[in-house]
Each structure stands twice: as structure tokens, then as C-alpha cells.
Amino acid sequence: MTITTQALSKIQYTIEQFLEKISSSQSYQALQNMTPTKRWTTLGLYFLASQLIIFGLLYTLFGKVIVVGFFASIIAGLATGIGALPALFFKDISKNLFNSLLGAAAGVMLAATAFSLLVPGISYGNIIWPSHGIYIVAVGMLIGAGFLHFADRQLPHVHFDALADEQLTSLKKVWLFIIAITIHNFPEGLSVGVSFGAGDLNNGLVLAIAIALQNIPEGLAVALPLVGLGYNKWKAVGIATLTGLVEPIGGLLGVTMVSLFQSILPLAMGFAAGAMLFVISEEIIPETHANGRSRYATFALLGGFIIMMILDNMLG
Structure with missing residues (x-):
């Protein structure tokens, strides 16, 4: 059962009422x-x-690990707001440029998934369950991908490439896109928290950087359609930033769970990897290859992957 137009309108109304309540408060006026x-x-x-x-x-x-993991997930989430800042100056950008940004984000996420989640997840799994680590991680991947598959089924599909998407011509569909992005951000924050919860600060740092870089074009994809529909530019940037601030919630949950229950670490890493791979394969790569615009995105993906591979090697 998908979210109906009535339910979407209710969510949008609730958010806008909350923002209106804040703007009319005495503290805000002061x-x-x-x-x-x-x-x-x-x-x-x-x-x-x-x-x-x-x-x-x-x-x-x-202790320290929880604090660092939570802080890293906040920084990664705030990168969404940084990515939205160009909306203060432009109503649109080149499709090839945006495609390249998305391609680089996909490459960064692929490398981070492989080197910062799957490889260490299998290693930890083999320590806890000798010779069975890879199977535990694989089960976690299926659960993570299944979670986002279920979440996507609750929302009518809206393309990630909002800048070129003719579907996003109404305010309701823009808000639908924002809700979908927010749902996708939760497992990204979870992956940062899980990585830090493993106790490897360098590995967690690499993943946090990867998520932050991926969030930059995401923030732009949220803010520009809102500006195009007449939203105040700063308000559009603020809403884009808020979509990323669900990541610290996921980060805190992830780092706390694996710190308290070490035995679930391989499963949690697999879950985060599966969720990220789902987003890459289902949302990002198809959009960058639509309408014959794949070449820029392909080389940008390779560039993003190589950069994160080098960074992981340097910090590892």
C-alpha cells in the first residue's frame, strides 16, 4: 500500500505548520x-x-567512540545543507554537471561500501563466527536492501535527478521527493555510526567523508525544485539541510547498538552496505544513464571510486 495523496498532503501540512509556528513565536521575532x-x-x-x-x-x-561517531554523522548530514547553497544564486545548473556530481557520489559510495563496510564486516564476522562471517554479512545486506525496497514501495517512485524531472512540477511531488530522500538518509547515518561503533576511527572517518560527499548533490536536488516553485531561497536551503539531519539519528542508533552488542556488528555492517547499494543501483546510476547522458557520469563514478580508494588506503 503506497502513501496516498491525502497522507502526503497531511505530512506537508504538518511540516509547514511547524515552520509557521516557529516563525510566529516570540523568540523567533526577537x-x-x-x-x-x-x-x-x-x-x-x-x-x-x-x-x-x-x-x-x-x-x-x-565514551569517546560514541561521541566521535555521532559528531561525524552530524557533519555528514550538514553536508546536505552545504550542497544546497548554490540554490541561493541559481535556479538551475547544467545537466551534465549535475550528472557528473551524481556519478562521483555513486563512485564514492561504492568504494565506501566495499572498503569501509563489507571488507571489515566480513573480518569481524569471522572473528565472532569463524568461517561464517561472509554469510552473516550477506544476510545483513539482504535485510538492508529489503528495508529500502519496502520503504520505496510506500512511496510512489520519484526520480533522484530532480533537476531534470518533469514529474516534480507540483509542490506535493517535491515534498514526496523530500520525504523519499529523508528515508534514504537514515541508513546512511546508520552506516557511519556502525563503522565508528566497530572501534576503528580511521575506517569510520573514511565512511563519514564518503557520505558527506554524496550528500552534496543530494542537497542541491532538494533545494532547486523548491526555489523553482517560489519558495524563499533560504527556506529551501533550510529544508534541504533538515533532510540530512536524520543522519545523526541513524548514526547515534548505529554506534550505540554495535558498541553495546558487539555480536551484531557484522550484521549491522551488512545492513548498511545493502541499503547503500540499493540506493546506488536503484536511484543514482539509472538517473545518470538516462537520456544518453552517461559518459560524464561514468568517468565521474570512476573518479569518485578512485579518490575514496586512495583515501581509504592513506587512512587505513
Whole structure:
């Protein structure tokens, strides 16, 4: 059963009501009345204070690895907002350029999946279950891919390449795309957390960088359609950033689970790898090869894969 238009409208209405409630609050109005310098300084101090509290609690309860893993998933999620920034200056970009960005993202994710999830996952699996590690990881991959397959079945299919997609001509379909991207971001954050939860900070760092790089074109794909439909540019960038902030939730869940229950580590790594491979194969690569525009994306994919392979070798 797919999400109906009525359900989608309800989700969109709830989000917009939440944003409207924030903008009409006294605290928001007080911020708006400040000078830009004072406003951003105040917001920065509030953010810093909240993070000190969160990270302090995590460090006290779980130790350094949890804190680093959670922080890395936040940075990876914020990369979505960085990718959305060009929407402040442009309403569209070259299809070949965007295709190349998506191709590079696919290459980065493929390399990260292979070198930072599957290979160490099998190694950990063989330690916990001698000679059976590869089978445990394979089961996890099937579960991860099945999870996203089920999630996609709940949403009518909307192409990843939103910039060139004629389907995204209505606000409801743009919000549908945003919801789909948000769902896909959860296992990406989970993969970062799982990788750090294994206790290998270098391996976790490589994966966090890979996810951050992949999130850049994703943020652009969310923001530009909103700008094209008349949304305020900063609001469009803010919404794009929010789609990436589901990743710290997945990251915290992943790093906490595998830190507390080491025996599920190979299964969790397989799950994250399967989910990422599903997104690459189902969403990213088909879009970069549509309408005879594959050559740029193919070489960009190779470039992204090579860069991450070199980075993994340097940090490993």
C-alpha cells in the first residue's frame, strides 16, 4: 500500500505548520529584530551550548567512540545543507554537471561500501563466527536492501535527478521527493555510526567523508525544485539541510547498538552496505544513464571510486 495523496498532503501540512509556528513565536521575532551579526552570534552560542550538553552526556555514558561517531554523522548530514547553497544564486545548473556530481557520489559510495563496510564486516564476522562471517554479512545486506525496497514501495517512485524531472512540477511531488530522500538518509547515518561503533576511527572517518560527499548533490536536488516553485531561497536551503539531519539519528542508533552488542556488528555492517547499494543501483546510476547522458557520469563514478580508494588506503 503506497502513501496516498491525502497522507502526503497531511505530512506537508504538518511540516509547514511547524515552520509557521516557529516563525510566529516570540523568540523567533526577537531574533529577527536583532542585527545580522548579533542574530547569528546568538544562534551560534545556542547551538554550541546544546552540542556541549549532548556530547557531554554521550561521553559520560558511552565514551569517546560514541561521541566521535555521532559528531561525524552530524557533519555528514550538514553536508546536505552545504550542497544546497548554490540554490541561493541559481535556479538551475547544467545537466551534465549535475550528472557528473551524481556519478562521483555513486563512485564514492561504492568504494565506501566495499572498503569501509563489507571488507571489515566480513573480518569481524569471522572473528565472532569463524568461517561464517561472509554469510552473516550477506544476510545483513539482504535485510538492508529489503528495508529500502519496502520503504520505496510506500512511496510512489520519484526520480533522484530532480533537476531534470518533469514529474516534480507540483509542490506535493517535491515534498514526496523530500520525504523519499529523508528515508534514504537514515541508513546512511546508520552506516557511519556502525563503522565508528566497530572501534576503528580511521575506517569510520573514511565512511563519514564518503557520505558527506554524496550528500552534496543530494542537497542541491532538494533545494532547486523548491526555489523553482517560489519558495524563499533560504527556506529551501533550510529544508534541504533538515533532510540530512536524520543522519545523526541513524548514526547515534548505529554506534550505540554495535558498541553495546558487539555480536551484531557484522550484521549491522551488512545492513548498511545493502541499503547503500540499493540506493546506488536503484536511484543514482539509472538517473545518470538516462537520456544518453552517461559518459560524464561514468568517468565521474570512476573518479569518485578512485579518490575514496586512495583515501581509504592513506587512512587505513
